[in-house]
Amino acid sequence: MNQTRTRSFANFVNTITKTDLYSCLALWMEESPLATTSVCDFESSRSSVTCCINDQDVKPIINEDDTWCGVAQENGPLRKKLRRNNCTIEEKDKSKEFVDHTTLHDETKSAVSCHLDNSTSTRRQVKAGYCEEHLAINCTEANGVDEEKQTSKSCSSKLNKIGVVMVDSQNPDEDDLEKVEKLYRMSEIGQSIYVPNIQKTVLSESEIKRSPYAPTKLSHTSILLTLLDRYWSEQWKSRIVKELNWPEFIDCKHQVDHSIHIMLEWIARVTFGDLPDSVNFYECGERNPNSNGASSGSSRDIVANHEATPIIPDPYNPHWQELARHMSRMANILAQRSNDPKRGVGAIILQRNQVVSACWNGYPPKAGYGDFPRASHIDGPSLAKKYAFSIHAEQAAILGRNVRDVSEDSSTLFVSKTPCDECVPLILKAGIKNAVFPRDDRQRDPACLRYALIQRSIALGQLNGFESRLSIAAQKDCQPEATAVLRASSQLCFNGVAKELATDATK
Ligand SMILES: O=c1ccn([C@H]2C[C@H](O)[C@@H](COP(=O)(O)O)O2)c(=O)[nH]1
Secondary structure, eight states: OOHHHHHHHHHHOOOOOHHHHHHHHHHHHHTOHHHHHHHHOGGGGGSOOOOOOOSSSOOOBOOBTTEEEEEEETTSHHHHHHHHTTOEEEEOOTTSTHHHHOOOOOTTEEEEEEEOOTTTOTTOOOSOOOOSSEESOOOSOOOSHHHHTSOGGGGOOOTTSOOOOBOOOSSOOHHHHHHHHHHHHTSGGGTOEEOOOOOHHHHHHTTTTOOTTOBSSOOOHHHHHHHHHHHSOHHHHHHHHHHTTOTTHHHHHHHHHHHHHHHHHHHHIIIIITSOTTEEEEEESOOOTTOOSSOOOOOTTOOTTOTTSOOOOOTTOHHHHHHHHHHHHHHHHHHTTOSOSSOOOEEEEEETTEEEEEEEOBOOTTOOTTTSOOOOTTOTHHHHHHHHHOBOHHHHHHHTOSSSOOOSTTOEEEESSOOOTTHHHHHHHHTOOEEEEEOOOOOOOTTSOOOOHHHHHHHTTSSEEEEEEEOHHHHTTBOHHHHHHHHHHHHHOSTTHHHHHHHHHHO
């Protein structure tokens, strides 16, 4: 590719909007292995996944079973909307544990927790609070209990009601509280309907920031059909007008149809297309037996979805493999929002089965437009700015986490790129115990970032590391670049995985 072409990408690459990104994340969390079984079993749906989104505009968002927690002005719009929507508002005693989550600086605001009215819809509580507005998509109908107990994937909860719930960060200020109010005004409770609007250019340019493991032949078609079937069925379309009280849908059906297709295609590409099912996760490094650092992920028979039992990373546990694929794909989704036109990186911190942070690499909040050129590799002087001013995905995730302590045994960073030498000390300092990443052993320009520390930290037992790799059989479908990376990594990889891969290859 010639230089002019690359530079023009650097200048004009289109990025998914934040609202669309959140919509996609909301949907993606519905697919979470931590969410699916609980969704189908109403009684156990209280073990819902807790999620947050953290970035410059939106403060952490958390959903706890069917309870929403947040801060609302005494007679503010949120309270009114909650009342209008039959939510029972329960005042929380500020001195009690709730304050741990929600620090209240302003006496006119108080903590509330709201039980959604389940009598009208048993499905109104939702798992993932990512979306600012309603999505006009839904899953297959789940009217009766029997139907709800169908296979786990076919009865996901209704996405047309996506709750946005805020739990304050640990250093909130007035601005935060205002943002939360704003968020609520735009939320489900505001009764708005959001139609995603991912541009076709965003869809095609999603390729540019793809993971180095992306196979050339995209294998996302079947997942696209599955997503369409699950969230955008003919049956649901016929009910939209009534269920969403949206008469205008008739007139814009074609357009909405198109938008939803593009959104689902984008999700399918970025998730399954870039990280196919043939990717597995392998533990790296022999741990120093004398180390008293990171603990071993040895809880092999841990069952997913059990709220009280956090899943500890363990490559031998198929539930964890599934979870790791899910979270890594979610990191790929986040990476697409990066400011870096060539290298999107997404990072998630999961602790106790809860996403406590989710971010991407980019320029700092309040960066003046043009101060930080969206440089590409070949952009000469601006490249210096790219490295000097980018906040890495891991750094953003650590800074923006919504819990202070991320040092529990289950704390896991899922990142879509090998953590660099700038990030590793921060990961260690934050106390994160596990890191899951794709190995990337390409030779680099010495002026660029370095990637030596992660392996050292793993070898020293300071961190448990888990690398994602395509199976040998799947490598033949990879891009040449990715194949080279994989070959290199299988030669270099730790603790016998190379042998295992070599055995696979000879079969
Ligand atoms: O651990 C890391 C390493 C890098 N990043 C970000 C920072 C830059 O935007 C790009 C650099 O990647 P290149 O492959 O050198 O272009 O990736 C990160 O977020 N985390």
